[in-house]
Amino acid sequence: MEQFDLVFAKTNRIILRRFNHNDTKSFYLYRSNPEIAKFQSWENYQYHDAENFVNEQMKHNPNQPGTWFQFAIALSENNQLIGDCALHTLLIEPRIVEIGFTLSPSHQGKGYATEAVRALLDYLFFTLKKHKIIAFSDVRNNRSIAVLERLGMRREGHLLQNYMSKGQWVDEYQYSILKSEWENNERKNDNE
Ligand SMILES: CC(C)(COP(=O)(O)OP(=O)(O)OC[C@H]1O[C@@H](n2cnc3c(N)ncnc32)[C@H](O)[C@@H]1OP(=O)(O)O)[C@@H](O)C(=O)NCCC(=O)NCCS
Numbered sequence: 001m002e003q004f005d006l007v008f009a010k011t012n013r014i015i016l017r018r019f020n021h022n023d024t025k026s027f028y029l030y031r032s033n034p035e036i037a038k039f040q041s042w043e044n045y046q047y048h049d050a051e052n053f054v055n056e057q058m059k060h061n062p063n064q065p066g067t068w069f070q071f072a073i074a075l076s077e078n079n080q081l082i083g084d085c086a087l088h089t090l091l092i093e094p095r096i097v098e099i100g101f102t103l104s105p106s107h108q109g110k111g112y113a114t115e116a117v118r119a120l121l122d123y124l125f126f127t128l129k130k131h132k133i134i135a136f137s138d139v140r141n142n143r144s145i146a147v148l149e150r151l152g153m154r155r156e157g158h159l160l161q162n163y164m165s166k167g168q169w170v171d172e173y174q175y176s177i178l179k180s181e182w183e184n185n186e187r188k189n190d191n192e
Contacts, residue, residue: 008062008071008127009119014112016071016085016119019057023072024050026081030104039138040102041165063128066091073103073116082107085120095131097124101147113147121151125179132179136172138165148175152185 009016028050030036037043062069073083083103090096103113124130137144153175161169
């Protein structure tokens with residue numbers, strides 16, 4: 001299978017790259033943390049789940065309709081894994097994609113998630129030529145909502161009891177941004 005580049009996007013502080021075996025331990029440590037899983041579907045995450053996850057991600061490429069791809073977020077200075085960004089390319093309309101993101105607790109509160117998702121949006125709109133990007137957030141997940149709103153994503157819907165999390169139906173907000181909106185926002189930022 002043709003392999004995409006190892007590094008998909010860069011900023012001054014971080015890179016978005018493919019996962020590799022050296023990431024497994026760090027990935028397991030934050031994924032298995034109950035605080036990280038609080039607003040996510042998984043619970044009781046095991047080391048072998050992390051090993052399977054990394055093995056699978058190493059085989060796949062982004063931008064395949066009907067699949068999820070996970071980008072590793074790593075520090076530019078030492079390549080250390082600090083989190084991940086997910087990309088779901090919709091099967092029926094692959095010009096519309098869904099994203100998600102997670103940061104290890106020790107790297108939160110430093111702007112890395114916002115920086116990583118900004119780089120991801122640039123990559124998706126300008127390299128992969130996507131039309132619209134959406135994200136779902138549990139309505140109680142204030143830190144996730146803050147990241148999405150900082151990037152200028154619009155709250156497009158309040159979806160009642162939209163997913164089952166830890167035995168309970170949970171409401172979600174759907175956030176979105178069009179390519180035209182992203183270009184306008186970027187232009188405004190450049191002029192400031
Ligand atoms: C959602 C999540 C990634 C947000 O992480 P976060 O650390 O709050 O977000 P950022 O990395 O963008 O950091 C923003 C904070 O860093 C601060 N900051 C510090 N230094 C900064 C810098 N140099 N540049 C920018 N911001 C900086 C900002 O002021 C902001 O602080 P505030 O929250 O007090 O306003 C994290 O909470 C997480 O992993 N949660 C679990 C997984 C999850 O629920 N994901 C969402 C599913 S879609």
